[in-house]
Every structure is written in C-alpha cells, then in structure tokens.
Amino acid sequence: xxxxxxxxxxxxxxxxxxxxxxxxxxxxxxxxxxxxxxxxxxxxxxxxxxxxxxxxxxxxxxxxxxxxxxxxxxxxxxxxxxxxxxxxxxxxxxxxxxxxxxxxxxxxxxxxxxxxxxxxxxxxxxxxxxxxxxxxxxxxxxxxxxxxxxxxxxxxxxxxxx
Numbered sequence: 001x002x003x004x005x006x007x008x009x010x011x012x013x014x015x016x017x018x019x020x021x022x023x024x025x026x027x028x029x030x031x032x033x034x035x036x037x038x039x040x041x042x043x044x045x046x047x048x049x050x051x052x053x054x055x056x057x058x059x060x061x062x063x064x065x066x067x068x069x070x071x072x073x074x075x076x077x078x079x080x081x082x083x084x085x086x087x088x089x090x091x092x093x094x095x096x097x098x099x100x101x102x103x104x105x106x107x108x109x110x111x112x113x114x115x116x117x118x119x120x121x122x123x124x125x126x127x128x129x130x131x132x133x134x135x136x137x138x139x140x141x142x143x144x145x146x147x148x149x150x151x152x153x154x155x156x157x158x159x160x161x162x
Contacts, residue, residue, distance in 0.1 A: 024055030024108040024132065027101035030081070031094050031114035032064040035156075036072065040138045042156050044079040047113060047136055050154045054134060055109055061097055063090045091118060098122045102129050109134060117143035123150055 028051065035042055044062070051057055060081045064073065068085065076083040086093045094114065101107050102125055110126040112119055113136035123133050123146065135150040137143075138157070147153045 025058045025106060026051055026055045026109040026111050026134070027059040027104065027107040028057055028061070028111040028113065029094055029097045029101065030060075030062040030136075031090060031112070031116065031119075032062045032068065032072075032076075033090055034115055035113045035136070035138065036062070036064075040156070042138060044076065044081060046156065047154075048079070050136070050156070051111055051134070054111075054152060057111075058107060059101060059104075063094045063097065065090050091116070094119065095122055099125070102126045102131055108132060111136060113137070114146070115142045117145050120145055120149055127151075 028047070030036065030044075030047070036044075048057060048060075061084055062076045062081045063084045063086060064076070066085060066087050073083050073085070084093060084097065094112075098110060098112060098119070099122070101110050102122075109132040110122075111134040112122065115137040120143075123135065126133050127149075132152070133150040134152040134154060135146050136154040136156060137146070138155065142155065
C-alpha cells in the first residue's frame with residue numbers, strides 16, 4: 001500500500017496501479033451534517049485538493065439538512081458545489097445521489113465523504129458496477145468497514161486555528 005501525505009490529508013491507496021491518462025472523472029457526494037461540523041474544521045477546498053490526486057471532479061454535491069446555517073450554504077456554492085437541502089435526515093438523499101452517480105456512465109469514480117458505515121452498500125454497489133470508490137472521512141468515528149471497502153481512503157485531519 002502506497003501512502004501519499006500532505007499537510008491536510010492522508011490518502012491510502014488500496015491497490016497499486018500505474019497512473020492512467022486521461023484523468024478519471026469523479027462524482028463527489030458530501031454528507032454535510034456528518035463531515036462539515038464545526039469541531040472538524042474541514043474545508044471544502046481541502047477535499048477538492050485531495051481528490052485532484054485521483055482525478056477530475058465532474059459532479060460535486062453537498063447534502064445538508066434544513067438547519068444548515070446560511071453561511072455554510074453560501075460557502076458550498078462559492079466553492080462550486082451544488083447544495084441540496086433536505087428536511088429531516090440526509091442519509092436517504094445521500095444514497096439517492098450516490099446511486100445516480102453509480103449509473104452515470106460519464107463518472108469513473110464515486111467519492112463519498114461520510115463517516116457512516118450505513119453507506120457500505122453504496123460502496124459495494126459502485127464496485128459491482130465497475131466504479132472505483134473513494135471514502136473521505138475524519139476521526140473520530142470514521143467507520144473502519146467503510147475504509148476497508150473502498151479503493152481509496154482520504155482521512156482529513158482537523159485543522160488547527162488559522
């Protein structure tokens with residue numbers, strides 16, 4: 001397993017492969033309430049930068065609940081992500097968005113930013129359909145089963161105060 005490291009992330013690759021050209025196309029879904037918490041201090045641009053090592057992001061969506069602050073929604077839009085606001089629990093919408101990417105022939109890689117093991121079936125289905133998979137998370141609570149199932153694991157590190 002090769003380990004690439006920079007200041008903000010660790011990427012663990014599950015299997016060795018030669019770098020392929022052209023770059024892979026990535027569809028990214030972020031489970032906002034799970035990843036974009038104040039205590040984690042994760043920035044969307046850091047997630048984008050980490051994924052650039054794998055391919056080019058073609059679809060980038062952040063699923064938020066109705067309690068998301070306006071400032072967060074504006075930050076999502078300003079970073080070029082599509083915000084999706086849902087009433088109640090966001091898990092079902094994350095799953096729907098991920099399934100759409102799995103069946104999108106223009107997407108090579110499904111990237112899912114969450115710590116939640118409930119999304120393990122999504123990772124399995126993506127792999128069954130020939131997609132490479134990336135899980136992006138942060139400790140504590142980043143499900144080991146999710147990490148073990150994915151082709152790539154990106155572990156975001158909590159930012160120190162700027």
